[in-house]
Amino acid sequence: MEIERDLRELWKQMAEAAQAEGQQMVLRVCVLNLLVYAPGQRSTGEISKIMAEVTTEHPSRGIVMLPKPEAPSSVVHAWVTAQCHVSVGGRKQVCCEQIVVTAEGEGIFQLPSIVRSLLVSDLPVVLWWRDIPALGNRLFKELVETSDRVIIDSARLPDPEEGLIELAAFIQREFPWAAFSDLNWSRLTPWRVAVAGLFDAPDRLSCLNRLNLVEIQCDSSSMDSVSSQALLIIGWLASRLKWHPVSRPRWTERHIYQMELAAPNRTILIRVKTSPAINPGRADLRSLKLIAESDPPAQFVVIGRDGSSHHSYLQTYIEFGGTPIAGKITCLNKESETRLLSQELEILGHDTVYEQVLEFLAELLNPRI
Amino acid sequence: MKATLSENPLREGLRLQRVAEPCAVVIFGASGDLTKRKLVPALYSLAQQNLLGEGFSIVGAARTPMAHDTFRAAMRNAVNQFYEGGPVDPTLWENFAAGLFYLPMDYKNQENYHMLAGLLAQIDRERGTCGNRLFYLSTPPSLYTDIIQMLGATGLNRSNPGSWVRIIIEKPIGYDLESARALNREVLKVFTEDQVYRIDHYLGKETVQNIMVLRFANGIFEPLWNRRYIDHIQITAAETIGVENRGGYYEQAGALRDMIQNHMLQLLALVAMEPPISLKANDVRDEKTKVLRAVRPIPTDPEHLIQEVNKVAVRGQYGEGSVGGQRVKGYRQEENVNPESNTETYAAVKFLIDNWRWAEVPFYVRAGKRLPKRVTEIAIQFRQVPHLLFKNTAEGPLEPNTLILRIQPDEGISLKFEAKLPGQAIHIRPVNMDFQYGTSFGKKSPEAYERLLLDAMLGDSTLFARGDMVEVSWQLVMPILKAWQQTTPQFPNYEAGTWGPKEADELIQKDGRRWRRL
Numbered sequence: 038m039e040i041e042r043d044l045r046e047l048w049k050q051m052a053e054a055a056q057a058e059g060q061q062m063v064l065r066v067c068v069l070n071l072l073v074y075a076p077g078q079r080s081t082g083e084i085s086k087i088m089a090e091v092t093t094e095h096p097s098r099g100i101v102m103l104p105k106p107e108a109p110s111s112v113v114h115a116w117v118t119a120q121c122h123v124s125v126g127g128r129k130q131v132c133c134e135q136i137v138v139t140a141e142g143e144g145i146f147q148l149p150s151i152v153r154s155l156l157v158s159d160l161p162v163v164l165w166w167r168d169i170p171a172l173g174n175r176l177f178k179e180l181v182e183t184s185d186r187v188i189i190d191s192a193r194l195p196d197p198e199e200g201l202i203e204l205a206a207f208i209q210r211e212f213p214w215a216a217f218s219d220l221n222w223s224r225l226t227p228w229r230v231a232v233a234g235l236f237d238a239p240d241r242l243s244c245l246n247r248l249n250l251v252e253i254q255c256d257s258s259s260m261d262s263v264s265s266q267a268l269l270i271i272g273w274l275a276s277r278l279k280w281h282p283v284s285r286p287r288w289t290e291r292h293i294y295q296m297e298l299a300a301p302n303r304t305i306l307i308r309v310k311t312s313p314a315i316n317p318g319r320a321d322l323r324s325l326k327l328i329a330e331s332d333p334p335a336q337f338v339v340i341g342r343d344g345s346s347h348h349s350y351l352q353t354y355i356e357f358g359g360t361p362i363a364g365k366i367t368c369l370n371k372e373s374e375t376r377l378l379s380q381e382l383e384i385l386g387h388d389t390v391y392e393q394v395l396e397f398l399a400e401l402l403n404p405r406i
Numbered sequence: 407m408k409a410t411l412s413e414n415p416l417r418e419g420l421r422l423q424r425v426a427e428p429c430a431v432v433i434f435g436a437s438g439d440l441t442k443r444k445l446v447p448a449l450y451s452l453a454q455q456n457l458l459g460e461g462f463s464i465v466g467a468a469r470t471p472m473a474h475d476t477f478r479a480a481m482r483n484a485v486n487q488f489y490e491g492g493p494v495d496p497t498l499w500e501n502f503a504a505g506l507f508y509l510p511m512d513y514k515n516q517e518n519y520h521m522l523a524g525l526l527a528q529i530d531r532e533r534g535t536c537g538n539r540l541f542y543l544s545t546p547p548s549l550y551t552d553i554i555q556m557l558g559a560t561g562l563n564r565s566n567p568g569s570w571v572r573i574i575i576e577k578p579i580g581y582d583l584e585s586a587r588a589l590n591r592e593v594l595k596v597f598t599e600d601q602v603y604r605i606d607h608y609l610g611k612e613t614v615q616n617i618m619v620l621r622f623a624n625g626i627f628e629p630l631w632n633r634r635y636i637d638h639i640q641i642t643a644a645e646t647i648g649v650e651n652r653g654g655y656y657e658q659a660g661a662l663r664d665m666i667q668n669h670m671l672q673l674l675a676l677v678a679m680e681p682p683i684s685l686k687a688n689d690v691r692d693e694k695t696k697v698l699r700a701v702r703p704i705p706t707d708p709e710h711l712i713q714e715v716n717k718v719a720v721r722g723q724y725g726e727g728s729v730g731g732q733r734v735k736g737y738r739q740e741e742n743v744n745p746e747s748n749t750e751t752y753a754a755v756k757f758l759i760d761n762w763r764w765a766e767v768p769f770y771v772r773a774g775k776r777l778p779k780r781v782t783e784i785a786i787q788f789r790q791v792p793h794l795l796f797k798n799t800a801e802g803p804l805e806p807n808t809l810i811l812r813i814q815p816d817e818g819i820s821l822k823f824e825a826k827l828p829g830q831a832i833h834i835r836p837v838n839m840d841f842q843y844g845t846s847f848g849k850k851s852p853e854a855y856e857r858l859l860l861d862a863m864l865g866d867s868t869l870f871a872r873g874d875m876v877e878v879s880w881q882l883v884m885p886i887l888k889a890w891q892q893t894t895p896q897f898p899n900y901e902a903g904t905w906g907p908k909e910a911d912e913l914i915q916k917d918g919r920r921w922r923r924l
């Protein structure tokens with residue numbers, strides 16, 4: 038096939054160029070196939086930049102799909118480029134190949150078959166769907182079928198409650214074998230680490246069985262919607278701590294979204310306070326407070342704090358029986374999509390904790406309870 | 407004793423699973439070089455990566471009088487200078503420094519240890535370190551025993567139920583077999599073996615850990631990993647530097663003690679050991695110890711000792727010369743070195759392992775300073791093909807296949823094999839199939855000290871030397887040390903910037919082999 042021939046030619050040229058300059062052979066390492074579906078791109082620039090960074094850590098064959106479904110024609114066009122970067126230590130070049138496929142109009146439905154013909158054999162296939170997760174979409178389903186792992190971003194869901202129920206159903210019913218991950222869930226990893234860290238000491242661990250109030254503050258992109266981050270963190274606490282839904286969550290005041298969950302010995306009130314997003318389009322968590330009111334009263338708090346343009350901080354704080362205990366500040370990198378994607382590629386298996394979160398949310402948000 | 411992390415249901419499925427429990431690290435010798443170059447930068451880096459527990463604290467202890475804030479300022483400078491991730495982030499530092507304390511102490515004064523206990527109790531209360539403590543001995547080794555005895559006498563060696571106390575001991579572990587045994591005895595009077603972490607920073611290197619993965623996660627190497635297919639193994643640790651400013655220490659040590667007895671024998675054990683039954687610390691260390699026990703001892707009959715040692719070991723000392731185009735002094739001219747010193751800066755030893763797998767396969771091990779190149783590697787040289795089909799066509803003898811595990815720099819693995827040059831005639835050339843971690847994965851490997859400190863906080867002693875292992879290693883080199891003490895060498899016997907004394911070449915050549923040209 039033409040693309041394969043172009044690839045061979047590309048490597049040959051690079052090897053020759055390197056030899057001419059007296060450098061070591063160009064090294065070609067590949068650990069996975071990375072499929073990227075990225076509509077709405079005016080040029081390949083942004084995606085190429087992300088791919089260049091991601092392949093530094095995860096040498097892979099990148100297959101970038103740039104669909105333009107609105108276009109009148111149905112032309113499909115593909116070409117190859119190499120992504121080279123200088124390695125740590127700054128001497129040798131690592132190169133990864135990237136195949137870009139543009140598809141217009143009806144041509145987009147050819148993408149799955151083109152992609153299948155371009156995969157490096159016997160290596161894991163990861164699909165990064167850089168669009169609203171379109172679960173009913175035929176193209177999406179076909180690409181998921183080709184992949185071992187699928188990366189989406191629930192921050193893109195226009196209606197998080199609805200979207201997460203659908204996502205749960207989709208994963209459970211249609212693709213139980215595919216490992217799904219969610220960049221928005223990865224954004225919460227530092228929060229989860231911070232919260233978990235508060236309970237590492239044995240005397241605090243037992244407080245988990247006494248928690249009865251959870252207060253969450255988060256940004257919201259629109260007035261009457263709760264962010265998917267807030268839902269995911271509730272789902273996480275509940276599924277880990279075995280809390281069960283009692284009733285559907287409701288808006289008790291304009292900015293207060295509230296629900297009750299049940300544990301064997303108590304009910305837990307969860308209250309989410311939303312405020313307009315500071316960064317438009319981002320609905321981030323701001324703080325999380327876990328409270329046990331029974332004696333001795335205890336509070337476990339994680340607060341996001343602003344920092345520089347590159348990062349902010351997470352500050353933890355504990356009050357136990359009325360005494361404050363020194364907390365910790367950790368860096369919360371303003372995780373770019375690139376970093377998040379790179380972290381996701383480190384793991385290839387199912388994220389069962391995430392799957393359990395979705396399962397819980399499907400139950401909680403189910404209109405029938 | 408541990409396990410609170412695994413009991414925490416919120417930890418499940420978190421990607422940063424290797425997170426330490428809340429604890430306090432007490433560094434004895436905190437005014438020293440190692441603390442500022444390695445330990446505190448490594449701990450800050452762990453904090454920066456969010457791998458330390460809540461309330462993590464450090465208590466620095468040494469004789470130098472210093473206030474907490476002076477220590478904090480000194481450590482901030484140290485991190486700025488030695489932490490690879492660049493200058494500290496002020497907000498993070500402020501939080502990290504709030505957990506930094508300093509206690510001036512005389513290591514031999516019991517009262518000072520009660521003060522230390524008081525400070526630790528206060529830190530437990532105020533910062534929630536839960537009575538978990540990691541002591542780090544970073545003083546001159548002559549003080550180890552005093553400190554350990556005092557920790558015992560004041561009860562600092564004991565932990566409360568649910569918490570832990572561990573101790574890290576820096577190299578050198580002993581000066582010879584007897585002193586190593588004595589130190590182990592003293593340590594074990596006060597601590598149990600599972601509390602003791604003897605550092606061999608080589609084992610913290612990513613590529614060293616990769617030897618296990620290469621051997622036991624791949625099906626293709628292990629079947630060849632024995633006397634039927636392997637001709638011999640060469641382990642080299644070459645440094646270009648001299649003794650820098652550590653002449654005083656090196657005078658007492660020498661290459662055999664400084665490199666071979668510990669690091670090189672650890673590498674040998676990793677390459678030669680049988681597959682462990684699990685990756686648990688003691689299962690791995692059992693196998694390593696077992697293979698070291700199988701190393702053939704040098705006969706110690708006093709009459710023939712020197713002769714026997716000369717058969718398998720060579721020492722050298724560099725004179726002046728040039729390294730990398732720069733003139734450098736000879737060892738005897740270095741600072742804090744006796745101008746008539748007989749300390750060896752180079753040692754090469756041939757080891758044989760008397761077991762089924764390795765019978766009669768020599769392991770040639772060499773380590774030296776002021777050699778032409780900085781390189782640490784293990785080269786596994788396979789046997790020649792049994793029948794030379796190409797003897798009439800090839801220009802010379804065919805090169806045997808060699809598998810090279812490069813530890814530093816340019817960590818990686820390469821395999822040398824023969825290939826035909828394109829053309830009508832058969833011209834055969836060796837080619838290298840080269841895999842380098844650095845160029846294959848853009849991600850940086852963690853620093854050895856980061857890995858080891860975190861492991862110790864997590865209670866994982868796999869990458870630390872166990873007492874019996876240290877003693878077996880000393881046992882192996884003792885005859886050499888004794889013989890060398892009894893004779894006066896003709897030093898210097900190699901020029902700085904060359905590959906060691908010619909006797910080292912003879913050592914391997916008399917077996918019909920040669921050192922790899924590096």
Ligand SMILES: NC(=O)c1ccc[n+]([C@@H]2O[C@H](COP(=O)([O-])OP(=O)(O)OC[C@H]3O[C@@H](n4cnc5c(N)ncnc54)[C@H](OP(=O)(O)O)[C@@H]3O)[C@@H](O)[C@H]2O)c1
Pocket residue numbers: 435436437438439440441468469470543544545546547549576577578
């Ligand atoms: N530096 C390295 O790269 C390195 C590498 C491997 C192993 N090590 C080992 O790690 C340990 C510490 O190394 P280092 O380089 O930090 O050592 P160092 O700087 O020479 O000494 C550490 C501290 O010990 C105290 N000290 C020195 N001599 C003393 C004496 N006679 N009596 C009481 N205290 C004394 C000093 O503090 P005060 O004067 O304030 O008490 C000094 O700050 C040593 O055992 C060394 O062998 C070091």
